[in-house]
Amino acid sequence: MTTLDVLIIEDEPSYVDAVSVALAREGIGVQAAADGRHGLARLRELRPDVVLLDLMLPELSGIDVLKLIRAESEVPVIVVSAKDAESDVVLALELGADDYLTKPYSLRELVARIRAVTRRGGVADTEEAVLVAGDAVLDPNRYQLRLGETVFELPRKEFEVMRLLMGRRGRIVPRAELLEEVWGIDWDDSKTLDQHIRRLRRKLETVADAPVIVTMRGVGYRLDLSSAARLRDT
Ligand code: CA
Helix, strand or coil: CCCCEEEEECCCHHHHHHHHHHHHHCCCEEEEECCHHHHHHHHHHHCCCEEEEECCCCCCCHHHHHHHHHHHCCCCEEEEECCCCHHHHHHHHHCCCCEEEECCCCHHHHHHHHHHHHHHCCCCCCCCCCEEECCEEEECCCCEEEECCEEEECCHHHHHHHHHHHHCCCCCEEHHHHHHHHHCCCCCCHHHHHHHHHHHHHHHCCCCCCCEEEEECCCEEEEECCCCCCCEEC
């Protein structure tokens, strides 16, 4: 079993110390950076399995740091926000953060989130079934969407949305379910979901026989498989 390495980008030493001690006890390695610029340098150098990113940082804001991380890396990012900064969390999720914690958070919860995002990151021990619909093939073991001859490495959230849609075999997936399953949030954050659907559509549109994501207004989404071959598990 490989050990996990976490990069924490946080300017408050008390948090860094508490997190380092708690994660070390779990056999998780921790490296720290006190601001975004150092954080990005450490990211390139260390290639950590997870980044824990505080949104309240000196100089570059956490949101700016997240944008820079996403410009070059798909590393799972858990953002940490102040209690009253829900809008920052929404923005961070839109920009590709994988999960979030609100200060003060419990260290046990932190460990659980880290394990969850790395599991989703594809270090799975067992092979999962590949989903097929028309010319679209979704491989959960590689986080790939193959459309005809083209292979897309899907960002985690787009992958999870696609997996839910394909798994439902053309039936409707309610918006609330997508938000809950993929983002773990129970408010309707329309922008985040719409953006991911838009990106997926752009990919699907590149192939003639790919299924189409249909909007069921005010309800949710479903895959139109009429032009596609029948969905089957392989
Ligand atoms: Ca801070």
